[in-house]
Amino acid sequence: MSEMTNTFxxxxxxxxxxxxxxxLLYIFLMAPLVMIIGASFTNGMMxxxxxxxxxxxxxxxxFERKDLVDGLLMSLRIGAITAVVTMTVAMMAAMAGQVISGxxxxxxxxxxxxxxxxxxxxxxxxxxxFLYKIQMAKTVMGLQMGHILxxxxxxxxxxxxxxxxxxxxxxxxxxxxGATGWQTFRLVILPLVMPGLAMGGIFSFINSFDLYTISLLxxxxxxNTLPLALFDFxxxxxxxxxxxxxxxxxxxxxxxxxxxxxxVGLQRAF
Amino acid sequence: xxxxxxxxxxxIPAVALIFVFMILPITNxxxxxxxxxxxxxxxxxxxxTMHYDRILSDGYYWGVLGRSLLTAGAVxxxxxxxxxxxxxxxxxxxxxxxxxxxxxxxxxxxxxVLVRNFGWMIAAALNGPLNETLLALGMIExxxxxxxxxxxxxxALVHVFVPFMVLPINxxxxxxxxxxxEASSSMGATRREVFRDIILPLSFPGIYPGxxxxxxxxxxxxxxxxxxxxxxxxYMPTLIIxxxxxxxxxxxxxxxxxxLSVSTILVVGLFTALTSRLMERSKx
Amino acid sequence: xxxxxxxxxxxxYQDFLALDGVxxxxxxxxxxxxxxxxxxxxxxTLRCLAGFLEANGGExxxxxxxxxxxxANRRGFxxxxxxxxxxxxxTVAENIGYGLKLQKLxxxxxxxxxxxxxKLVRLDGLRxxxxxxxxxxxxxxxxxxxxxxxxxxxxxxxxxxxxxDARLRDEVRWLIRDLQQQSGITAFYVTHDQSEAMAMSDxxxxxxxxxxxxxxxxxxxxxxxxxxxxxxxxxxxxxxxxQSVISMGDGRYEIKAAGAKLELSGVPGIAGPAELLLRxxxxxxxxxxxxxxxxxxxxxxxxxxxxxxxxTLQDGSVLKLTAPPNHQVAPGEEVGIAIDHSHAWLMPxxxx
Numbered sequence: 001m002s003e004m005t006n007t008f009x010x011x012x013x014x015x016x017x018x019x020x021x022x023x024l025l026y027i028f029l030m031a032p033l034v035m036i037i038g039a040s041f042t043n044g045m046m047x048x049x050x051x052x053x054x055x056x057x058x059x060x061x062x063f064e065r066k067d068l069v070d071g072l073l074m075s076l077r078i079g080a081i082t083a084v085v086t087m088t089v090a091m092m093a094a095m096a097g098q099v100i101s102g103x104x105x106x107x108x109x110x111x112x113x114x115x116x117x118x119x120x121x122x123x124x125x126x127x128x129x130f131l132y133k134i135q136m137a138k139t140v141m142g143l144q145m146g147h148i149l150x151x152x153x154x155x156x157x158x159x160x161x162x163x164x165x166x167x168x169x170x171x172x173x174x175x176x177x178g179a180t181g182w183q184t185f186r187l188v189i190l191p192l193v194m195p196g197l198a199m200g201g202i203f204s205f206i207n208s209f210d211l212y213t214i215s216l217l218x219x220x221x222x223x224n225t226l227p228l229a230l231f232d233f234x235x236x237x238x239x240x241x242x243x244x245x246x247x248x249x250x251x252x253x254x255x256x257x258x259x260x261x262x263x264v265g266l267q268r269a270f
Numbered sequence: 271x272x273x274x275x276x277x278x279x280x281x282i283p284a285v286a287l288i289f290v291f292m293i294l295p296i297t298n299x300x301x302x303x304x305x306x307x308x309x310x311x312x313x314x315x316x317x318x319t320m321h322y323d324r325i326l327s328d329g330y331y332w333g334v335l336g337r338s339l340l341t342a343g344a345v346x347x348x349x350x351x352x353x354x355x356x357x358x359x360x361x362x363x364x365x366x367x368x369x370x371x372x373x374x375x376x377x378x379x380x381x382x383v384l385v386r387n388f389g390w391m392i393a394a395a396l397n398g399p400l401n402e403t404l405l406a407l408g409m410i411e412x413x414x415x416x417x418x419x420x421x422x423x424x425x426a427l428v429h430v431f432v433p434f435m436v437l438p439i440n441x442x443x444x445x446x447x448x449x450x451x452e453a454s455s456s457m458g459a460t461r462r463e464v465f466r467d468i469i470l471p472l473s474f475p476g477i478y479p480g481x482x483x484x485x486x487x488x489x490x491x492x493x494x495x496x497x498x499x500x501x502x503x504x505y506m507p508t509l510i511i512x513x514x515x516x517x518x519x520x521x522x523x524x525x526x527x528x529x530l531s532v533s534t535i536l537v538v539g540l541f542t543a544l545t546s547r548l549m550e551r552s553k554x
Numbered sequence: 555x556x557x558x559x560x561x562x563x564x565x566x567y568q569d570f571l572a573l574d575g576v577x578x579x580x581x582x583x584x585x586x587x588x589x590x591x592x593x594x595x596x597x598x599t600l601r602c603l604a605g606f607l608e609a610n611g612g613e614x615x616x617x618x619x620x621x622x623x624x625x626a627n628r629r630g631f632x633x634x635x636x637x638x639x640x641x642x643x644x645t646v647a648e649n650i651g652y653g654l655k656l657q658k659l660x661x662x663x664x665x666x667x668x669x670x671x672x673k674l675v676r677l678d679g680l681r682x683x684x685x686x687x688x689x690x691x692x693x694x695x696x697x698x699x700x701x702x703x704x705x706x707x708x709x710x711x712x713x714x715x716x717x718x719d720a721r722l723r724d725e726v727r728w729l730i731r732d733l734q735q736q737s738g739i740t741a742f743y744v745t746h747d748q749s750e751a752m753a754m755s756d757x758x759x760x761x762x763x764x765x766x767x768x769x770x771x772x773x774x775x776x777x778x779x780x781x782x783x784x785x786x787x788x789x790x791x792x793x794x795x796x797q798s799v800i801s802m803g804d805g806r807y808e809i810k811a812a813g814a815k816l817e818l819s820g821v822p823g824i825a826g827p828a829e830l831l832l833r834x835x836x837x838x839x840x841x842x843x844x845x846x847x848x849x850x851x852x853x854x855x856x857x858x859x860x861x862x863x864x865x866t867l868q869d870g871s872v873l874k875l876t877a878p879p880n881h882q883v884a885p886g887e888e889v890g891i892a893i894d895h896s897h898a899w900l901m902p903x904x905x906x
Contacts, residue, residue: 022359025352029378029432032389035399039392049392049399093284099275108281114288117483118296119490121507125514125527126295129302132312149291152284203380210382213492213507217514227384231497234388243392246385253380257373266372270437452606453639455627457653457704467652471643551643551684 033250040243047240058244068245071229075209078140078225082147082208083155083201089148090155090200091193094163109160116153123150124214131218143218143225147208154207155200158269162196163189195263202263206256209249303524312520321525331526338506339533341420342488345427349484350477352428353435357476360436361443379433383493390426390498391417418500426494431487435480442476443469474552478545482538489534506530555582556616556707556740558603563612565598572598574764575612580757585734585741587751589787590761596744597712599761603742604710605629616707629708632701632739636713638693640685646696647672647681653704671703675729691722695729702733709734709741715750727754748788752776760784776833780821781901785831792832792873799828799900807900812869814846816893820900827903836897837875839863839883845890849873851883865889 035049043053062068093112100108115123127146128137136142166189174184190197212227219228226245233242260269303321306314325331360371378386393400394416401413416422446469454464492507499505506526513523542549558580565573573595580586588596601607603614605626614621621629640649647668654664672678675695685693694714701709714730715723731754734741745751751758752772759769760783768780779785782793797810805822808815811830820828842848849867861877873891883889 018355018359021355025356026374028352028429029356029374031393031399032386032429033378033381035392036385036389047392048395048397089283089287092280096278096281096284099277111288112284115292117486118292119486119531121490121492121510122296122299122527122531123292125510125524126297126299127291128514129298129520129524130291130295133298145291149287152287156284206380210380210384212382212384213511216492216511227382230388231384231493234391234497242388246388249385250377250381253382254377256380257376260376261369261373266369266376270372270376447637447639449635449637449639450641452604452626453633453635453700454641454652455606455625456604456629456631456633456710457700458627458630458656459652460627463656468641472641548643 036243036246037250039240040247042240042243045239047238047243058240061239061241062244062248065241067224068226068229068233068241071224071226072245072248074223075226078144078147079205079208081144082151083205085148086152086155086204087159087197087201090152090159090204091197093156094160095189097160098163098168112156112160113153115149120150120211120213124217127214128217138219138221140220140223143215143220143223146214146218147211150211150214151204151207154203158196158200158203159193162193162199162264165196166192199260199263199269202256202259206253209252299524300528302521303528305521305524307519307521312518314521321522322529324522325525325529331529334504334506334509335529335533337503338489338530339537341424341427341505342485342491343537345424345431345488346481346485348424348428349431349435350481353432353439353480354473354477356432357436357439357443357473360440375433375436378429383430383491384497386430387426387494387497390422390429394422394498418498418502420499420503423495423499423505426498427488427491430491430494431484434483434487438480438483439473439476442473445475446472471548471552474545474548478549481541485538485541486534489530555738557582557618558708558740558742559613559615560599560603561613561615563599563602563614564610565595565602565607566610571764573602573609573612576761576764576766578759578766578769580740580742582740583735583738584756585731585743585754586757586759587743587745587755588759588761589745589748589751591746591787594761595764596746596761598764600710600712600742600744603708604631604633630704630706631708631710632704632706634694634697634701634709634711634714636716638685638697638717640693640696640700642685645682645684646677646688649685649696650700650703653700667703671699674702674733675699690718691726694718694722694726698726698730698733702737702739705737706739709739711741711743713744713746715745715747723750730754752788760787777897778819778821778899779831779901781904782829782831785899785901790834790874792834792837792871792875794830794832794867794871794873796828796830796900799824809900812847812867812871816846816895816898818895818898818900821902824900824902828900829903831899831901832873832893833897834874834876836894837873838892838894839875839877839881840890840892842888842890844892846893847873847891849889849891851885851887851889854883854885865891 038049038051039047040058041054041056042048042051043055043057044051097105097108097112124146127142127149131137131139131142170188171184174188179187210227211225212231215225215228224232226249230242230245257266260266302313304317304319306316306318306320308314356375360368360375363371392398395401396413396415400416401410404410405413450468450472451464454468459467490507492511495505495508496511499508510523510526510530513519513526560576560578563573563576576595576599578586588599590596598607602609605624609622641652644652650671651664651668654667668681672681675698677692677695677699680688680692685696688696697714711730715726718726727750743754755772757769758772758775760767760775762783768775768784775784776788779788785791785793794811800808801824802808802817805819806817807820807824808817809828809830816830847867849865851863852866852872853864855862856879859879861879861881861883863875863877863883865873865875867873875891877883
């Protein structure tokens with residue numbers, strides 16, 4: 001029931017001006033995505049917006065390009081493994097985080113989100129040397145570890161938030177009814193944090209799918225992720241195929257946004 | 271707190287992951303920056319401070335460092351200017367409208383930096399939409415070369431980081447009780463005064479982390495300058511990656527990365543010191 | 555000092571009618587309380603007065619002039635909020651001085667006025683503290699000082715005591731009333747606590763579903779309510795349905811209720827079914843033959859200062875009464891009940 005109306009005079013003109021500003025800002029936010037999607041359907045030979053005519057030819061061309069498709073498959077595979085591993089590790093860490101209290105808890109949270117707070121470039125450079133030292137340089141396994149590290153905080157933040165919502169009394173209640181620790185986890189905790197866990201997986205997957213700098217430095221011999229392949233393609237060829245590839249990537253993120261909205265609601269997720 | 275709680279053991283994989291694959295490697299990088307250059311290997315066996323001497327005595331590196339720090343500063347400020355109205359508008363929205371606005375912020379956030387930068391390549395083409403708009407508005411007479419300019423790098427970086435700024439500010443604004451606005455208006459404050467005296471200071475707990483995060487990420491951003499900056503101007507990240515992957519000068523590359531990190535920490539520390547009083551007062 | 559009049563105020567939220575024609579008047583220097591349960595429209599009325607809400611109809615005048623077109627920030631009213639609404643990033647002194655600073659008064663004058671008002675509400679020594687570092691009672695006094703320092707024409711208080719514990723509530727209540735009377739400011743006070751309303755107000759408006767059920771002095775509201783809703787909301791009350799009502803003119807009636815015949819005062823012009831209102835303190839226990847009513851004690855509880863009894867009359871109605879603490883009654887005992895006729899009151903079942 002708290003709606004504000006005439007708290008201030010001179011409301012109307014300010015509102016109109018502000019409305020126009022907001023629309024312009026949202027156009028700024030969405031324009032690059034819209035242009036890529038538009039350009040991917042062009043019938044011409046150049047990447048341009050607005051597109052010339054309409055065709056699916058660049059999508060067909062994309063799937064005929066072995067380097068790009070290999071990159072896509074590699075990204076999907078690394079992303080999937082990253083999601084599964086980070087979900088498991090983050091779930092465990094979040095449960096441990098719950099029994100840490102006081103000042104230490106803040107430090108633990110900070111530590112768990114470190115890969116998000118330290119620029120990717122530094123982590124990537126450090127990892128490059130480290131993998132070299134342990135003889136994992138230029139291996140898919142090394143790249144995979146980098147992706148898991150970089151995506152871990154996304155999974156952790158979502159899952160920890162979900163676990164915090166579960167009252168500690170539920171665990172005690174379950175134990176008092178005779179459940180073992182594992183039963184309590186499987187039958188009480190897990191169903192309650194499922195949406196947060198799934199959301200963590202989605203964020204983790206999408207983050208891995210989008211990573212560039214770390215992939216560039218840890219690139220395995222003979223393997224490219226989609227962003228790496230796309231960068232090379234943009235540098236050397238610059239054809240609308242790139243727009244088709246980028247559109248697929250945008251669709252993936254829009255799908256992720258929709259899933260997150262369905263699972264926990266965007267407002268709570270961000 | 272009992273450290274004996276068996277649940278704590280569950281943290282071991284995560285702690286190991288972060289320690290082994292992040293803290294050790296970054297420590298390792300500090301060591302690497304003091305190594306002598308290698309000949310057949312990327313680094314030598316002895317220790318030296320020559321890389322730091324070289325960076326600090328060469329005006330070229332000072333210039334690149336300055337450009338990186340200043341560009342990130344400009345990006346951060348522009349980000350704040352762009353994000354604040356969006357966050358304000360978003361903080362007022364409810365129901366379906368709020369969901370839509372969150373989606374508009376989240377979709378770019380979840381799209382890769384490379385893809386979004388590619389969007390700006392399309393926009394900045396000689397006969398692309400940006401030039402068309404400027405021509406139509408009569409602001410220019412013939413199309414400008416926008417691609418591979420510093421301006422485009424800044425624009426694209428602002429676009430990349432806006433969601434990082436919008437979300438914390440939006441949260442801070444949502445935490446401001448509407449009665450505070452009513453209280454100040456009942457005391458005679460105009461709309462402008464309410465904003466200046468109440469809303470702006472009380473949203474600082476959102477502005478501060480937003481600015482720090484954007485600055486830190488912008489200083490070290492590699493993709494955008496590499497894709498949109500062209501060959502003419504260098505930024506620290508492009509220089510560092512060049513040393514590491516192009517010329518394989520690992521010790522020198524590490525020293526550059528550390529100089530960049532230390533300068534970033536100094537800037538962040540300075541900003542924190544300057545705003546500590548405001549932050550102390552306005553935090554929830 | 556100002557006379558404030560609210561006439562036929564209306565406010566609608568989408569499909570909910572929050573105010574359905576509210577009319578009130580505060581004479582200069584009066585404290586008028588809006589009393590009612592949540593959702594009755596008391597806060598909405600106050601927010602319309604403050605200018606935070608725009609009414610859909612009706613009129614609000616201050617000294618005869620309409621203020622509906624004036625935005626909140628130019629009304630010059632002081633508002634005290636339930637959650638205090640102190641600016642968390644400003645010290646106590648900055649909070650209090652904020653309105654003066656907006657008026658661009660010289661620093662020295664702001665300083666003295668803030669100093670004086672802080673003394674008045676006994677906040678000396680806290681000037682450089684942040685709101686979160688002082689107690690709830692102190693926060694409330696800052697809120698009060700912040701409103702008073704601007705010498706407002708009208709003081710609006712929205713449940714200012716609701717967030718305080720019982721002991722503090724009493725203290726701040728007297729402080730508010732004292733300050734309001736000393737300064738002679740006209741004030742509107744919103745509360746759902748009838749004892750607060752009784753103790754502080756010159757006039758009370760009991761509100762019901764967006765309307766004013768009764769607007770009168772605290773004494774009248776309590777002793778001469780116009781309907782059951784008002785009687786119920788203003789204190790412990792017993793109601794006995796009347797079998798017959800004969801008007802004797804001038805607000806006097808002769809009635810039959812629970813087997814007794816009584817002559818008493820009531821709401822003028824009752825036509826339909828009526829109820830007898832008996833406050834617990836109007837009743838006295840006597841021997842079974844001596845009272846107006848006879849009945850059986852069903853419950854009794856010793857409360858220290860008094861004995862609370864429930865007595866079931868022959869017709870089944872239940873009376874609650876307060877007896878002196880040393881009176882001996884046991885459940886099951888037959889008793890008589892004497893009535894203080896000057897405290898009995900007849901009301902229609904539903905207000906006309």
